[in-house]
Amino acid sequence: MTEQEDFIRLCSNADFDKNRAVQARVWARVTARGAGVYRRWTFAAVAAGVLFAAGFGAASLMRRPADLPVPSGAAVEYSWTCRAGGEVHPADCSCLRHVSVYGGAGTSRSVRVFSGGTDGARRECTLRQGPPELSFYRSCVTC
């Protein structure tokens, strides 16, 4: 037997579980009824739920405008306005954010900010220009 084979045999005899405690614990885990099956199904169900929620959440975030608080008195009658770099941009709606205040003066407390892009349904915003810009919008809406 060569020196190398002798060394391999020596190392192969190393016993990392002298009192067989690990062996017993692992056997208990291996033979535990349905442990693996339930764990796998639970994981699959949770993963599916998380993926669904993430997809749904992302889609609704993209679709739904964000609600921002409006200071008292800021809510005025207002139509669609397109903005670029914080300035009213009456000509082109693409790559802008659409800002709309809902309700009349003193009735609404929310501003909805829509993400930019050309939207056929909101094309009318290019035709109308809103009232003088409120300082509030300048700070809250960025294109």
Place this chain on the structure above:
Amino acid sequence: MDFSTVYQELFKPVFAYVLLRVNDCALAEDLCALTWRKAYEKRNLFNPEKGNFRQWIFTIARNEINMHRRLYYVRRFLSLTGFEEGLGETEPAALDPEFCGGEEANLLRAVSRLNGRERDLVALKFYSGLNNREIARQTGLSESNVGTILHRCLRKLREEMKV
């Protein structure tokens, strides 16, 4: 095939193989449990014509370790708590003297100096009972390459363990 008999016979070499690869007793125990559970669930699929059980269980163990390593960074990213589990590239984790004696700890420490591929080859050589050709087939290396790497590793190990 009586699974419990095979388990009694092969648990220690499989555990030693996994431990030498991951260098952490607790992690080795977990990976062993995954390995044996998979073997237990798929035992009806084992085909003796393709190879013996020893080769089969070592292939499963090797795949489990590789999967663990692949998913290491994903788990680390997703972990909500501090991530302590390592890839076995550092000093061996504190060994329980009850089941890891002085010689074994010495061997683990020496093996931890090797890189991942060397450690895989050495652990397969020590515990799987495969010859160089079979190890080469499992690892995707050439037989002569396996022989050379093993020769170099064993020399390093002998030097480390003398210290």
